[in-house]
Amino acid sequence: MVAMAQQQEYIAKTFPGLEGVLAEEIKALEGNQVEILNRAVKFRGNQALLYRSNLQLRTALKILVPLFKCACPNEKKLYQAVYEYPWEELFNIYNTFVIDGVVHSRIFKHSHYAALKAKDAIADRFRDKYQRRPSVDKNQPDYRINLHIFRDQCTFSLDSSGESLHKRGYKSKNVRAPLNEVLAAGMIMLTGWDKTSRFIDPMCGSATLPIEAALIAHDIAPGAYREHYGFTSWHDFDHNLFQELKNSLLPQPKKNAPPIHGCDISPQAIQTARKNLEKANLTHHIHLSEESLAQFTPPEQNKGVVIMNPPYGQKLKEKDILHFYQRIGNILKHKYTGYQVWIFSNHIKALKNVGLHPSKKYTLYNGPLECKFQKYQIYQGSLKKRKT
Numbered sequence: 001m002v003a004m005a006q007q008q009e010y011i012a013k014t015f016p017g018l019e020g021v022l023a024e025e026i027k028a029l030e031g032n033q034v035e036i037l038n039r040a041v042k043f044r045g046n047q048a049l050l051y052r053s054n055l056q057l058r059t060a061l062k063i064l065v066p067l068f069k070c071a072c073p074n075e076k077k078l079y080q081a082v083y084e085y086p087w088e089e090l091f092n093i094y095n096t097f098v099i100d101g102v103v104h105s106r107i108f109k110h111s112h113y114a115a116l117k118a119k120d121a122i123a124d125r126f127r128d129k130y131q132r133r134p135s136v137d138k139n140q141p142d143y144r145i146n147l148h149i150f151r152d153q154c155t156f157s158l159d160s161s162g163e164s165l166h167k168r169g170y171k172s173k174n175v176r177a178p179l180n181e182v183l184a185a186g187m188i189m190l191t192g193w194d195k196t197s198r199f200i201d202p203m204c205g206s207a208t209l210p211i212e213a214a215l216i217a218h219d220i221a222p223g224a225y226r227e228h229y230g231f232t233s234w235h236d237f238d239h240n241l242f243q244e245l246k247n248s249l250l251p252q253p254k255k256n257a258p259p260i261h262g263c264d265i266s267p268q269a270i271q272t273a274r275k276n277l278e279k280a281n282l283t284h285h286i287h288l289s290e291e292s293l294a295q296f297t298p299p300e301q302n303k304g305v306v307i308m309n310p311p312y313g314q315k316l317k318e319k320d321i322l323h324f325y326q327r328i329g330n331i332l333k334h335k336y337t338g339y340q341v342w343i344f345s346n347h348i349k350a351l352k353n354v355g356l357h358p359s360k361k362y363t364l365y366n367g368p369l370e371c372k373f374q375k376y377q378i379y380q381g382s383l384k385k386r387k388t
Contacts (some may be wrong), residue, residue, distance in 0.1 A: 006046055007032065007044050007045065007046060008044065008045065008046070008047075008050070008065065009042065009043075009044050009065075009066055010031075010042070010043055010044065010045065010049075010050060010053065010063055010064065010065060010066075010160075011037075011040050011041070011042055011063070011064040011065075011066060011157065012026065012040060012041045012042075012043070012053060012057060012060040012062070012063050012064075013039060013040050013060065013061045013062040013063075013064065014039060014040065014041070014059050014060055014061055014182065014186070015039065015059075015061070015180075015182065015183055015186065015364065015365055016038070016039050016363075016364070016365055017186075017362055017363055017364040017365065017373075018059045018182075018183075018186040018190075018364070019036045019037070019038075019039065019040070019041055020036065021059050021186050021189045021190060022041045022057065022059040022060055022186075023036050023041045025056075025057050025058065025059060025060075026041055026043050026053070026057070029045075029049060029052055029053060029056060029057070030045070030049070031043035031044065031045050031049060031053075032044040032045060047236075047238060047241065048241060048245065050063065050065070050160055050231065051229075051231070051241065051242050051245050052245055054160060054161055054165065054223055054229050054231070055221050055222075055223035055224075055245060055246060055249055056221045056222070056223065056249065057165070057222070058182070058185035058186070058189070058212070058215070058216070058222050059182055059185055059186045059189065060161075060165050060182070061161075061164050061165055061166060061182055062146075062159055062160075062161045062164060062165065063159075063160045063161050063165075064146055064157035064158065064159055064160065065157055065158040065160055066155060066156075066157045067085070067090075067145075067156045067157055067158060068081075068085060068155075068156055069153065069154065069155045069156075070082075070153075070154050070156075071152055071153060071154070072107065072108075072149060072152055072153070072154040073107065073152045074107060075107075075108070075114075075117050078108075078114065078117055078118065078121075078154060079117050079118075079120065079121045080121075081154070082117075082118045082121035082122060082156070083121040083122075083124060083125050085125075085156070087122050087125060087126070088125070088126065088129060088130075090143065090158075090235075091134065091142060091143050091235065092134070093126055093130055093132045093133060093134050094134070095134050095141075095142040095143060095233075096134060096135050096136065096137035096141040096142045096143070097122070097134055097135075097136060097137070097141050097142065097143040097144070097145060098119075098136055098137060098138050098141040098143075098144055098145070099115040099118050099119050099122075099145045099146075099147050100115065100144065100145070100146050100147065100159070101114045101115035101118075101147040101148075101149070102146070102147070102148045102149070103148075103149045104149065104150050104151070105149045105150065105151055105152065106151075107149075107151075107152060108149055111147075111149075114147060114149055115147055118145075118147055118156075119136065122134075140162070140228070141233075142233040142234070143158065143230075143233070143234070144158070144159035144162060144230050145157070145158060145159070146158070146159045158230070158234075159230050160229065160230050160231040161229055161230050161231075162228060162229050162230035162231075162232075163228075164182075165182065165222070165223070166180050166181040166182040166183075167181075167226070168181050168222050168223070168225055168226065169225030169226045169227070169279075170211060170225050170276055170279045170280035171206065171208075171276050171279070172272070172275040172276055172279055178205065178206055178208060179205065179208045179209065179309055179366070180208075180366070180367075181208055181212060181222070183364065183365075183366065184208045184209045184212045185212045185215075185216065185222065186364070187209070187307060187342070187344060187364070187373055188209065188212055188213050188216060188305075188307065189216070190362055190373065191305050191307065191340065191342055191375070193213070193216075193304065193305045194304070195216060195217045195258060196258050197258055197302055197303065197304025197305065198258060198259050198260075198261070198298075198299060198301075198302045198303060198304035198305070199213045199217070199258060199259070199260045199261070199304055199305055199306075199307075200260075200261045200262075200298055200304075200305070200306045200307075200339075201213075201261070201262045201263075201306070201307055201308060201309075202261075202262075202263050202291075202293045202296050202298075202306065202308055203263075203264060203265075203293065203308045203309060203310055204262030204263060204264050204269070204273060204288070205264060205266075205269050205272075205273070205309070206269060206272045206273050206276055207262050207272075207273035207276050207277060207286065207288065209262070209307055209309070210260050210261070210262035210273075210286045210288075211276060211277065211280055211282060211286065213260050214257070214260050214280075214282045214285050214286055215280075215282075217254070217257050217258050217260065217285075218251070218252070218254050218257055218285065219254075220249075220251045220252075221249040221251075223246075223249075224246075224249055224250065224251050225279075225280065251281060257285055258302070258304065259287065259299070259302065260285065260286045260287065261286070261287050261288075261289070261296075261298075262286060262287070262288050262289075263288065263289040263290070263291040263292075263293075263295075263296045264290065264291075265290070265291065265292040265293075266290075267290055270288055270289075270290045273288055274288060293308075293328065293331055294327070294331055297335065298335060298336055298339065303338040303339050304339065304340070305339070305340050305341075305342065306336060306339050306340065306341040306342065307341075307342045307343075307344065308328075308341070308342070308343055308344070309343075309344045309345070310324070310325065310328060310343065310345060311324070312345055312346040312347045312350075312369070318349075321347060321350050322349065322350055322353045323353075324350070325345075325347070325350040325351065325353040325354050326353045326354070326355065328343070328354055329353065329354035329355040329356055330355070332354070332356065332376065332378055333355075333356070333378065336378045337378050337379065337380050338378065338379075338380075339378050340375060340376075340377055340378075341375070341376045341377075341378055342373060342374065342375050342376070343373075343374050343376070344364070344366075344371055344372075344373045344374075345371060345372060346366065346369045346370065346371045346372075348372060351372060351374060354376070356376045356378075357376075358374035358375055358376055359375050359376065359377050360374065360375035361373070361374050361375075362374075
């Protein structure tokens with residue numbers, strides 16, 4: 001086994017638009033040499049930081065440990081470079097492995113094919129040395145290897161996370177079009193919410209945003225509910241260190257936490273949300289109600305942040321979705337004075353129909369959909385009148 005250096009390079013993957021938030025999270029964990037990349041952040045740290053990153057980073061999807069880079073101008077060169085790497089120092093014939101490929105190259109047009117060639121090279125090296133080869137396990141391998149090809153350059157890394165870190169472990173099931181947990185946490189952190197004022201999601205669905213807000217407010221690690229990570233199967237896994245770190249992060253909800261509200265017009269969504277709250281042990285810290293945006297009346301005290309993720313209109317006629325967003329704007333003007341309201345949507349034309357001028361904009365992605373995350377400060381009357 002190759003001994004892990006005291007200071008190792010790591011790559012934390014995230015969604016586009018959240019790199020800066022993730023970099024600040026890593027700095028807060030005392031990561032060194034933090035560098036923002038495209039959809040990722042590079043940093044250095046020890047083994048404890050690797051474990052903490054998986055447990056505590058809210059806006060990371062994966063934590064990768066780079067192994068080596070090589071030129072791959074053709075499939076023969078890729079095979080040879082993979083074959084020559086000393087994989088037997090990393091794992092043995094009794095371990096399982098799998099290769100995930102991400103390809104942006106004219107040479108390799110299919111990630112599955114590149115991953116297959118790399119898998120063959122690893123298998124052939126073991127077979128030539130030991131007359132046996134480790135097995136492939138696509139579901140929960142001991143070693144998940146990440147292959148990334150950009151043009152003619154290839155990078156191999158170990159995936160320390162296993163399943164994507166957005167799978168916190170508190171969701172029992174989802175309603176239609178669920179919001180990704182990492183994206184939800186990133187959105188909340190982009191608002192600059194102070195964790196003391198009120199938080200409201202008036203279209204909460206399965207309560208992803210309220211739950212992520214509660215985890216942030218109570219300083220509960222997003223990995224507190226997970227049992228397995230990729231690194232727990234590695235030969236150098238330090239069980240005592242990991243358990244010590246995890247025990248120090250046991251959920252301890254605060255007594256004086258901010259009020260968090262979630263409401264939705266769908267009975268099914270609220271039913272699912274309640275199950276998720278129970279699983280996250282946050283039932284007493286989030287108030288849920290089965291109400292529409294028009295029915296819900298936001299409290300006047302301790303005003304804070306509102307985030308809503310309204311329908312984008314894929315299954316509605318355009319005139320209906322435009323009218324719907326116009327109604328959202330009218331409700332905000334009349335009922336949410338003093339609140340900072342953020343709307344997340346893919347429908348740019350409908351967002352303009354809100355009838356409010358956004359004071360801040362971010363471009364984020366919900367799956368493949370490019371979305372705008374926009375801030376509206378709701379004042380009494382117009383901003384112009386307020387200043388006079």
